[in-house]
Amino acid sequence: MLPRLPLAAFLALIPYLSLAATASRAQELKRFDGYQIVRVEVNTQAELAALEQLGVEILNCTPGIGPMDVLVSADQLAAVRGVARIERVLQDDVQGMVDRERAPLAVAAVDPFADFFLSYHPYEGIGGIVWYMNELVTRYPTLASMVNVGTTLEGRTIWGVRITSNAVVTKPAAVYFGCEHAREWITGTVPPYMANYFLENYGVDPQITDLVDHVEFFLIPVFNVDGYIYSWTTDRLWRKNRRNNGGGVLDGVDINRNWGEGWGGPGSSGTMSDPTYRGTAPFSEPETRALRDFFIAHPNVRVQLDVHSYSQLILWPYGYTQALSPDQAVYQDIGSAMKSLIYGVHGVNYNIGPLYTAIYPAAGVSVDWTYAQRGILSYSYEVRDTGFYGFILPADQIIANNEELLPATLHMTNSDWVRSPLRFEFPNGLPSTVTAGADTPIFLRIIAQSESVEPGTASLHYRNDPSGPFVVTPLTPLGGLDYQAVLPATNCTSTPEFYFSVEGSGGTPMTNPRQTPTARYYSTVVVSQFLTFFQQNLDGNPGWTKQGLWLWGHPTGGGGTQAGYRDPTSGHTNSYVYGYNLSGDYPNNMPEYSLTSPRIDCSGRSGVHLTFWRWLGVEQPAYDHAYVRVVSDNGINWTTVWQNETEVADSAWVFQDLDISAVADGQPTVYLRWTMGSSDGGLTYCGWNIDDIGLYSTLCNGMMGDYNGDGRVDQEDFNQLLTCHAGPDVPVGPGCAIFDFDADADVDLRDFAEFQLRFTGP
Ligand SMILES: [Zn+2]
Structure with missing residues (x-):
């Protein structure tokens, strides 16, 4: 007789048993012995095309110009070197990664439901993803039900779970889906994690109860079902669906280039073997048709989240054009809050921006269609990590990854765009x-x-x-x-x-x-007043501290030949600016180089803001950086008050107003700093140009002229006025701003006259 295994242990074995059976039916699991993942510098479209022609696999979710992570066999390594510079080796044992990912958990410890997020799972079979959704429905029958989203090319069902209460009948809907790209396994854990969280916390957490009462959730773990199954049975790094394009090799269609908005545009390919092959027509693939029809059949959908990996990004439309959407400000607001919420959980940084500029052009993506054609608030995540493990993210990061996405996802779903009629x-x-x-x-x-x-x-x-x-x-x-x-x-x-x-x-x-x-x-x-207390128009050389190619002078309209726009040809006012390389782009592979102001006295100031005009070109922050920093403790702890969160490509002077009150208020020793760099070895831009720098404070400590705050402008205040009165063009002294009636940053005879008018007697 066989020894009796605990039931849970037995169930846990089944996915692996059924997987093995499926694999032997199909073909042997592809092995990656001798393969490495290397990061190469792709500088031109020609280099990208040459790389693709070598037959190596580009692993980035959105391939383009910049650092690309490439899967190479030992034989291909030399050929890759001939095409592009290898920046570094990310993984030197890909087969080892795949093996570790599949090692089952210690069997006796496994409860296939409670421990679901401790490992990755196949789509089908007991313990698999569909099994888990069914289990949720069994456990929470009044809140959850299975939803058939449609049928794949190979005839499988795309399953989702619908979660909502009966508290309200008419309500907006939210759709979150993962694994549009098969190999992005971590993304298939996001919808079930959210599903379980909503169900577990309904009736416990008022925010979740409110959401489940007032929003209809459709959570679809695996959109590209055929591709996902193939990534388990045959090729761990399969991306596209399972379309046989008729070219002799079954090479699939990238269903996230197959949506109808901007289909066929940049960042999608007409070559069948390319990772971004868009198919023969918009919605040529049954998967994209199924989800499109699902959106049309559910006109109450007001938010969709398309989860991808990897790169740690929050993305929004458009992907097919660099034009900003009419709702850019709303996307930016919600996206910035999401970034902070993610950072607040485990300190993981996500960059944000429209797809086109935050990564690369990508035409025919889901978010463009749902936003443009359905008016749906449409975000895409690229989740953990930034390439070290890439798609083969270790299972011990599944829970942390979802924990940090949760508050951001709730924030997005709670926005007025979704929740309000x-x-x-x-x-x-x-x-x-x-x-x-x-x-x-x-x-x-x-x-x-x-x-x-x-x-x-x-x-x-x-x-x-x-x-x-x-x-x-x-x-x-x-x-x-x-x-x-x-x-x-x-x-x-x-x-x-x-x-x-x-x-x-x-x-x-x-x-x-x-x-x-x-x-x-x-x-x-x-x-009561905004008081400008520091002004530097750069019309004469102020002699600030400079590093690298920072220079005061006349910009010459150079640079901008690779990306962005050229430098200006004059200042915002008059001829002169401070700029990084006044006659062209910043260089590749530069460290941080800074321009630093002399000491500025902010004692007695409150609500201090820094204003300046900028003309800046800098690549997105995965590659190149620009910062504005402030310090008030003699240069020890610089605080970053601005950095580029996306590509910046100014073609005109742009006004900046930064709140630096947290660092500068009341401080006698404040320094300002603009930093160019670091940059990578890819594209270069025109860099910083700045002009007309100012600091203002805000004041509201009572009536103007009432220095001692007794509600009258009287003799005592007059005595103080005599101390503060320093004449035209002498900066306002500490505490004296209350006498600067005309807000021209001095206390002079004009202010004296105004004081007399308001004098209420001794
Ligand atoms: Zn993807």
Whole structure:
């Protein structure tokens, strides 16, 4: 008689047993003995094409010009060297990685449900991905059900799990899907992880309960089912679907180049053997047709998340053109918050941006179609890591990877674009400060999603005292979708809070920011004046500290031949600027080189902002870097207040206003620094050009002229004015800004005259 194994242990063996059976039916599992993964510098399209012609596998999810990770056999290594420079070897034993990934867990410890995220799983069979979804449905029958999304080329079902409660009937939907590219196994763990998290926390965590009550989730672990199964049975590094293109080799179609928006454009290939082969026509593949039809059949879908690996990126439309989408500001806002949320969990950095500029052009991708054709908020992740393990991410990172994606994914799904029947936009932004004694207009737009605006219901709610009630005033319609709100004038002692409300045509009340499950408001700071206390227009050489090719002088319009635009041919005002290489691009492989200001005294200043005009070209931050930094402790701990989060390619002077108050407020020893570099060996851009640098502070410590804050402008204040009065063009002394009535950064006779007018007696 056989020894009795615990049931769990037996179940855990099954996927591996069934896998072995499938593999022997198909063909032997491809071996990677002697293969390495190397990172090569691809500098031109010709080099990229030459590399592809060698028959080596480019592993980046989106191939292009830049550092490319390439799978090479021992025989191919010399040929690759002949085409492009090998920067480094990422992995020298690919077969070892594949073997380690497949080693089953210690059998006795395995509970195939509870331990699901400790290892990767095949699609089918007990313990597999479909089994796990069915198990969720069995365990949470009132919240979860299986969804048939459609059928693949080889006749398999693309399964998803639908999760929502019956609390509300009409609701928006969210679609998250993984494994559009077969070998990106980590991405197939994301939808089931979210599914389990939602189900486990429903009725426990108010935010999750609210979400599951008000959003219909369709979570699809594996979109490219045939390719995924093939990556288990035959070729671990298979990417595309299983289309036989008729060229003698079954080489598949990249279904993330097969969507209809911008199909056939840059970053997709018409060559059948290429990794980005787009197919014969938009939606030529049954997989893309199935998911397209699923979106059309579910018009309530308002957010989709297409999960890829690897590179650690948050991406949004467009992929097929460098034009920014009309909703770029919304994507950027939500994307920046997602980046911070991911970083906050395990300190892992994700870069963000539109696909075209944050990685490479990629035409025919899912996010472009769902956004442009369905009005869906559409993001794509490239998840862990940045290439060390690449697609073969060790299973012990599955949970950490999903833990850090969770809050960002919730944030995206909770956005107004998804959750509200109407959506508010603020094309000019919301006021972070308001001026004491003056009305503050706010321009806004209300976009109909599932309902339109009930006339006369759009309102502003505000209060100046956080413990008081809100006052409601109607918004002024400006025609079309546009409205104006006015925050009424208030004084320096108040801390205004506000929100907006509107009723939908279906009777749904909604607010912005959304007030459920906890009340949230916008808040703003009252300032009485902006005081510019430092100005450097660079019209004469200020002699700041320079490294490398930083120079003060006349820019010559050079550079920009490889990427981006040229340098300017003059300053923002007058001729002169500080620039990195005034006559061309920054060089390849440079370290960080900085321009540093002399000491600036910010004592007595609050709410300090740095302003300057920039004309900058720098490649995306996977390769090249530009920074603005500030220090207040004698150059010890520099704080980065700005860095390029995407490619920057200015073709005109751009105004910058950076809040440096956290570092500079009240500090007597502040230095500013602009840094160029580091750069890699790829493309170079025109680099930094800066002009018209200023610092301003914000002031709201009572009435102008009332130095001692007793509510009167009297003799005591006059005595202080005499101390502060230093004449024209002498910088305002510490604490003296309250006498700078005309805000020209000095206390002179004009301010003296203004003081006399306001004098309330001794
Ligand atoms: Zn991918």
